[in-house]
Amino acid sequence: MTVRAIRGATQLDIDERDHLFARTTELVLAVLEENSLDTGSLISILFTCTPDLVSDFPAAAAREMGLGDVPLMCATEVAVPGALPRVVRLMAHADLDVPRADVRHVYLHGATSLRKDLAQ
Numbered sequence: 001m002t003v004r005a006i007r008g009a010t011q012l013d014i015d016e017r018d019h020l021f022a023r024t025t026e027l028v029l030a031v032l033e034e035n036s037l038d039t040g041s042l043i044s045i046l047f048t049c050t051p052d053l054v055s056d057f058p059a060a061a062a063r064e065m066g067l068g069d070v071p072l073m074c075a076t077e078v079a080v081p082g083a084l085p086r087v088v089r090l091m092a093h094a095d096l097d098v099p100r101a102d103v104r105h106v107y108l109h110g111a112t113s114l115r116k117d118l119a120q
């Protein structure tokens with residue numbers, strides 16, 4: 001088994017529960033699709049939210065999309081003054097048998113500005 005870490009991030013338009021769920025689901029599905037993964041290959045997912053996002057936990061969205069048996073955790077991102085607001089980030093670990101350089105990290109919506117070096 002080869003364990004790889006996959007990064008992802010997305011930006012919300014507003015801090016509203018349905019929107020958080022939609023953007024989190026979109027991000028997780030994009031991470032799976034970009035890396036040709038099924039949910040059975042997921043080992044764990046750590047989510048962070050910027051401190052301005054309080055409408056719900058991204059883990060709740062992940063459970064709602066069927067990841068109830070994947071260990072999930074949420075935390076608050078470092079509150080750096082001037083940093084991009086309303087961002088949900090994830091770090092997923094998965095059984096992914098590719099070289100680290102071939103892992104596809106996913107940045108969606110306004111979060112594409114966070115890592116232009118990784119932009120697809």
Ligand SMILES: O=C(O)C(=O)C[C@]1(C(=O)O)C=C[C@@H](O)C=C1
Binds near residue numbers: 009
């Ligand atoms: O990749 C991101 O989401 C970033 O905002 C960049 C970065 C970094 O500097 O590497 C900054 C903060 C996050 O905790 C993770 C990574």
